[in-house]
Amino acid sequence: MRSDHSSLSLTRIAAATLVAVTLLSACGNKDAAPGAGGAGGQMPPPEVGVITTRFEPVALQTELPARAEPVRTAQVRARVDGVVLKRLFTEGSEVKQGQSLYQIDPAPYQAQLAAAQAEVGRAQATLNQAAALAERYKPLVEANAVSKQEYTNAVAAQKQAEAALAAARAQARIAQINSGYANVAAPISGRIGRALVTEGALVSAAQATELALIQQTNPMYLNITQSATELQRLRRQSGGNGSAKDVPVTVMLDDGTELPTRGRLLFSDVTVDPGTGQVTLRAQVPNPDNALLPGQYVRVRVAQAQLPNGILVPQQAVTRGGPQGDTLMVVGPDNKPAQRTVKIASQQGSDWVVTDGLKEGERVMVDGFQKLQMMPPGTPVKAVAWQPKQQAGAQAPAAAATAAAAAETAGQVPASAPSGSTTSATPAAGTSRR
Structure with a gap:
């Protein structure tokens, strides 16, 4: 009886051991399943782009504040006294000179x-009478028919009449000018x-009395202010004189848009304002559509210096103002990214100008x-050429057309096709998510 009991116990222990081994094997197979699908279990x-x-050669551009000012300003004022009868212009319109x-x-x-004019006529008649008398006395004085004093008086009267006529004509001219001033005209366009x-x-x-104000806004002046220290720094970087004449100027409005011209x-x-320490620059910009208004505040980009050897880096690649200054990531020969501290000179469009580092x-x-945030430090990367968003956007229509053609082709698959063919797009979807 005891031997039968011992045999039964050994049988139970063996069965429990077999179940435990089976469970452990199953767990081991589950843990190995994910690695079996990959290449050696490595990601x-x-x-990265x-x-x-x-x-x-890079132009060192600086962004500066400026105020718009018309190239010509004329205050229309009254030049004679009187009552205004008519206004002959539309407010806010363009007028011609x-x-x-x-x-x-x-x-x-x-x-x-x-x-x-009547006085001119009277003076002319007096002159004609005096001239005729002097002309008649001339042969008589030679024949001693009249005295020389009478002839001298006649000639003097003729000269006085000529002066009186000139004065009358001058007064008539003044009256004509004043009459013309009654019609107030635009001094400029x-x-x-x-x-x-x-x-x-x-x-x-x-x-x-001021009647109106005319401003010529095409072209427009831009009065730019810049720190004298900044101007000297640009001159030292370029090795030139800086702020040369005819340098192109780009104008940016308050909303960030740039003028097309x-x-x-x-x-x-050449003089620094002792109160502000700034230098004044003046630019001229075409303004055919009146995008700039007199007194408007704008910002301008001016290429004041030329850097012979500069490097342009997209702005999104640089982290500015960090604890270590301006930094970016450089992919070394071993394909491992490393942080690098650089020196930024200025901005050029959507790029930074790097002068050191x-x-x-x-x-x-x-x-x-x-992607690097989910990887341990020192992980190698696969470096591919980066394409700006503009180029990627240009490729989007072509990609959409290709996808539409593929969908149309998929729609022509016969109904009797195997059900597994409907899952052919799944890997592509997974790839786009990655």
């Missing part, structure tokens, strides 16, 4: 002109503002930074 290196650095703007009551000046007087207003030449630098002042031919990482 492929992450793919890089650019290869190269030296090239010589165009009539206001009509002041001309009646008093027309009367003065008529009186002056440009855009006129609001009317400062209305019909019925009494204007005065003595007070020089570029201006040019006219001059740079990089050599020609190095690979700078531009995108793929998120």
Whole structure:
């Protein structure tokens, strides 16, 4: 009986051992399953976009504040006294030089002109009489028929009449000018503002009543201010004089957009403002569509110096203002990315100008930074040529057309096709997610 009991116990122990071994084997197979699908259980290196650095001449651009100013400004003022009868322009419109703007009551000046012209006629008649008398006395004095004193008096009267005629003509000219001033004309071409007087207003030449303001806004001046220290730094970097004449100027509006037309630098002042330590520069920019308004605040980019050997790096590749300064990631010959501290000179479009910290031919990482966050430090990467978003956007329509053609082809698969053929797009979807 005891031997039977012992045999039963051994049988139970063997069965329990067999079950435990089976469970352990099953767990081992589950743990090995993920590795079986990959290549030795190792993840492929992450793919990152890089650019290869190269030296090239780079213009050192500086971004500066500026105020727009019209190239010409004319205050339309009254030059005669009188009552305004008409306003002959539309407020805010473009006016031409010589165009009539206001009509002041001309009646008093027309009367003065008529009186002056009458005085000219009277003086002309007096001159004719005096000239005839002097001409008649001339042969008589030679024949001693009249005295020389009478002839001298006749000649003097003729000269006085000639002077009186000249004075009368001058007064008539003044009256004619005043009569013309009653019609107020535009002194320059440009855009006129609001009317400062209305019909019925009494204007005065003595007070020089302002009637309107005309501003010529095409082209437009830009008054730029720059720190004298910054200007000297640019000169030292370029080894030149800096702020040369006819340098191109790019204008940026408040919303960040750039004007399609570029201006040019006219001059740079040689005097530093002792109160602000700034230098004044002036540029001129075309303004055909009045995108710039007088007094408007804008920012401009000016290429004030030329760097013979500079490196352009996309802005998204650089981390600025960190504890170590401006840094970026460089992919070395062993395909391992490493952080590098660089020196930034200025901005050029969407790139930074690097003047120190990089050599020609190095690979700078531009995108793929998120992939490195999930990897341990020192992980090798797969470096591929980086393409800007503009180029990627241009390739999107072609990719969409290819996908549409593939979908259309897939739609022509017969209904009797195997069900597994419908899953052929799954790997592609998984690839796009990666």
